[in-house]
Amino acid sequence: MKTQLSKEDLLKAYRKMREIREFEDRVHVEFAKGTLPGFVHLYSGEEAVAVGVCEHLNDKDRIASTHRGHGHCIAKGVELEGMMAEIYGKKTGTCGGKGGSMHIADLDKGMMGANGIVGAGPPLIAGASLASKLRKDGSVGVVFFGDGASNQGTNFESMNLAVTLDLPMIFVLENNGYAESTSPKYSAKVGSENIADRARGFGMPAVTVDGNDFFAVYEAAGEAIERARKGGGPTFIECKTMRYFGHFEGDAQTYRPKNEVKDARANDCPLKRFADAVTSAGLVDAAEIEAVDKEVLAQVEQAVKDAENAPQPDLDALMNDVYVSY
Amino acid sequence: MARKKIMFKDAINEAMRLEMERDESVIILGLDVAGSAGTEQERDSWGGVLGVTKGLYPLFPDRVIDTPISESAYVGAAVGASACGMRAVGELMFSDFMGVCFDQLYNQAAKFRYMFGGKAVTPVTIRTMIGAGFSAAAQHSQSPYSMFAHVPGLKSIIPSNPYDAKGLLAASIEDDDPCVFFEHKALYTMKGDVPEEHYTIPLGEANVVQEGKDVTIVALARMVQFAEKAAKKLAKDGIECTIIDPRTISPMDWNTIYSSVEKTGRLVVVDESYDLCGVASDICGHVSQNVFGALKAAPQMVTAPFTPTPFAANLEAAYLPDAKKIEAAIRKTME
Secondary structure, three states: OOOOOOHHHHHHHHHHHHHHHHHHHHHHHHHHOOOOOOOOOOOOOOHHHHHHHHOOOOOOOEEEOOOOOHHHHHHOOOOHHHHHHHHOOOOOOOOOOOOOHHHOOEHHHOEOOOOOOOOOHHHHHHHHHHHHHHHOOOOOEEEEEEOOHHHOHHHHHHHHHHHHOOOOEEEEEEEOOOEOOEOHHHHOOOOOOOOHHHHHHOOOOEEEEEOOOHHHHHHHHHHHHHHHHOOOOOEEEEEEOOOOOOOOOOOOOOOOOOOHHHHHHHHOOHHHHHHHHHHHOOOOOHHHHHHHHHHHHHHHHHHHHHHHHOOOOOHHHHOOOOOOOO | OOOOOEEHHHHHHHHHHHHHHHOOOEEEEEOOOOOOOOOOOOOOOOOOOOOOOOOHHHHOOOOEEEOOOOHHHHHHHHHHHHOOOOEEEEEEEEHHHHHHHHHHHHHHHOOHHHHOOOOOOOOOEEEEEEOOOOOOOOOOOOOOHHHHHOOOOOEEEOOOOHHHHHHHHHHHHHOOOOEEEEEEHHHOOOEEOOOOOOOOOOOOOOEEEEOOOOEEEEEOOOHHHHHHHHHHHHHOOOOOEEEEEOOEEEOOOHHHHHHHHHHHOOEEEEEEEEOOOOHHHHHHHHHHHHOHHHOOOOOEEEEEOOOOOOOOHHHHHHHOOOHHHHHHHHHHHHO
């Protein structure tokens, strides 16, 4: 395999993907115990998309995420300890326990929030990208959204706006095959298998890549982000991927073929594919991959313990931060 | 006709089934109202996110229509189809998502009849979930019905029990005006006596849940249960409460509220939404204007504080009105 990435970069990218997988698999287990409040939507299986894109970004670049947002947060550099505490609704959470799984945001990291509204992200990142363009600081905006959100008017309008205003914006479509339980074969008939074909009609470059191949995502995102930083306007990247869990935790997933996830975990897991590629190319040792796995496991274990033991928010927090001043 | 108690969500399902049997123009539109469209699996996998429409697709495969996640398009299509001879029921999952498609209701459906000189009929019903209590945070817990009640041309319906849910939904679907039907998610598993046969409850007719001489409590949706709890406690101290469930907030059954306040002289309004420009302040305002002379104490509101819904369980518990807060408000009117 060919890659420009150093060994250090490769291990960093792998660690991010492992952090996401370990975090999500652990949240799955904890949620099943009934210890976690609210609704959670897990990102396991889609790690190569978030990490393949965000490895090109710095804290000045903005991303907007979805209800399935934990992976984007971790990939963008949000500390998983605070995220876990947030999901537990604790004072030490990234948002002080007031947002929860669907609203984790860390503006200092350029993470503009997971989002409870499908299709809310594209206009927000059009705005973030407009700010980048006006400030001329070379930063870009990236919106992650699903095949379901690809049918929202907000997305179509934002594609047009991004082209009209020549914004430094990247649309990253995570096509995991299900909008809740509905297939894009029904809800996004575009005359081909690729939803990216629509974006081309708006007048921007659009590609479809294997979203479980970190390197394919990384390369496509790199090209798009470089073009945007240089003033070359928006790009649309469709990443074909798969979610390993239900739409939300508790979803019986009767709409899925029986072995779909099992087969994907065995044959198309983005982490395994990454590890196999870099070890067989002699770029990273298998032992180094295993060491990362162990460290991340311990990190997530500790994050869960800390979150469990953390205090609840003070009751004063209920009334705080509705306004700056009122 | 007696039969075993059924759940609130099943009462809603039954109302839709009966309406679809009675009238071929009734259709259901929404995300995953059947489910698994476009997959190789059997349809009817979901029946809506909480299974409320489950079982309807096999009975009416042409009239239970899965849509893309395009709220403006499918809520608008429900409005448009209803203006063209259908009687569409759109399911919007969470009322919080109304922001995505609000124009189709508040500028379009609500105004057709008036703007078009009385020539349009738009018998659309939009079903949608409200309510906090599940740590679902700020974008999945709201009760924004006052925004709809504020719009002339729309009717806003808010059932509090399975019997009312079935009768009010049937009435909404049969009504020739656009109706927004708000279902509190904490009530879905509430069981109650519900006749098997078709029936309707008139829109704009309050339910007097119980009568007492001292205080009038007006409560909506889940708050009715909390009001009953508070009233039970106060009864031990000799304070007798009337509880009125308006069931619809537009139209509002003012006469029932006024005549109760004329008897008790005291008013407490309980609403899970906010006091500012909300149902509670509106009821207090109308009562103050119209039966001021009957009041023995200032009307009291028990509402959520003026904040988005917090995620953390302890904050959400502090946010929600409950029996204790209602009891305190009632005692204040008795001072």
